[in-house]
Amino acid sequence: MSATIIDGKAIAAGLRAQAAEDAARFAAERGRKAGLAVVLVGNDPASEVYVASKVKLTRETGMESFGHRLPAETSEADLLSLVARLNADESVDGILVQLPLPGHIDSGRIIEAIDPRKDVDGLHPENAGRLMNGLQGLVPCTPLGSMILVESAVPDISGLNAVVLGRSVLVGKPVGQLLLAANATVTMAHSRTADLPALCRNADILVAAVGRPEMVRGDWIKPGAVVIDVGINRLAPEPGREKGRLVGDVAFAEAVDVAGAITPVPGGVGPMTIACLLKNTLTAARRRAGG
Numbered sequence: 575m576s577a578t579i580i581d582g583k584a585i586a587a588g589l590r591a592q593a594a595e596d597a598a599r600f601a602a603e604r605g606r607k608a609g610l611a612v613v614l615v616g617n618d619p620a621s622e623v624y625v626a627s628k629v630k631l632t633r634e635t636g637m638e639s640f641g642h643r644l645p646a647e648t649s650e651a652d653l654l655s656l657v658a659r660l661n662a663d664e665s666v667d668g669i670l671v672q673l674p675l676p677g678h679i680d681s682g683r684i685i686e687a688i689d690p691r692k693d694v695d696g697l698h699p700e701n702a703g704r705l706m707n708g709l710q711g712l713v714p715c716t717p718l719g720s721m722i723l724v725e726s727a728v729p730d731i732s733g734l735n736a737v738v739l740g741r742s743v744l745v746g747k748p749v750g751q752l753l754l755a756a757n758a759t760v761t762m763a764h765s766r767t768a769d770l771p772a773l774c775r776n777a778d779i780l781v782a783a784v785g786r787p788e789m790v791r792g793d794w795i796k797p798g799a800v801v802i803d804v805g806i807n808r809l810a811p812e813p814g815r816e817k818g819r820l821v822g823d824v825a826f827a828e829a830v831d832v833a834g835a836i837t838p839v840p841g842g843v844g845p846m847t848i849a850c851l852l853k854n855t856l857t858a859a860r861r862r863a864g865g
């Protein structure tokens with residue numbers, strides 16, 4: 575084992591401590607706590623776990639948490655009217671609609687209905703456009719957290735080769751934009767990319783966000799590279815076990831011998847996502863309050 579393990583859990587705890595200070599200052603200055611509304615439609619067990627953890631950490635950080643649980647059969651119109659209410663509610667600074675939504679709801683429509691200034695997920699097309707154009711906006715949580723982890727391992731990424739595996743709107747595309755803004759040379763790779771292993775071997779920074787358990791093997795990695803594993807995949811349980819193991823998109827045991835620094839799963843990008851959600855909520859609260 576040679577790589578430095580990037581401790582996302584510890585870095586996230588540091589971010590949350592900073593957010594707690596900012597939250598206390600906000601509350602003292604404004605006479606109210608910053609508020610985050612989390613909307614969960616349906617009862618997907620994994621989503622329930624994530625949402626419960628968001629609510630708990632929001633409160634621990636000194637912010638107000640407004641939970642909205644709607645049945646799976648909620649209509650798109652009803653969800654749109656909830657979003658409209660939250661947009662108009664002065665005590666709500668951030669709105670997060672947990673994804674994925676049930677199939678009968680067009681998630682693009684819902685996201686576009688959120689006030690971009692309250693879009694703490696950074697998924698509204700206005701925020702995506704702002705990120706692309708280098709304008710102030712709200713940056714998606716997982717990409718922001720991934721970038722903070724990259725910077726913890728390499729303070730200056732200017733001129734380095736970065737390869738992003740995956741081109742999703744949630745992760746791949748915004749991570750690519752953030753790396754580009756920091757002057758990396760960015761290649762966006764995906765399922766149709768020719769010779770992925772050879773391309774990855776050229777990466778000083780490799781971000782894996784494809785959602786395929788342990789797809790990236792040790793021999794895909796350039797010696798000394800920084801590897802950010804965004805994947806969170808639950809494997810089938812082994813006989814006699816109730817829950818399967820949580821693994822990333824990178825074969826960690828192989829990669830750790832080759833990389834210079836690598837994020838583990840769990841304890842890497844996951845905790846950073848939630849910490850960045852709290853950070854974004856305070857950013858949104860301050861901007862809405864005019865400073």
Ligand SMILES: Nc1nc(=O)c2c([nH]1)NC[C@@H]1CN(c3ccc(C(=O)N[C@@H](CCC(=O)O)C(=O)O)cc3)C=[N+]21
Pocket residue numbers: 624670671672673674695715716806820839840841842843844845846847848
């Ligand atoms: N609108 C929206 N925004 C999201 O940000 C969003 C979402 N929908 N839907 C689901 C995904 C998933 N997600 C995670 C956040 C934290 C962990 C996390 O903290 N994971 C722990 C382990 C958790 C475990 O043990 O299961 C870790 O990696 O160490 C994981 C996954 C946010 N998501």
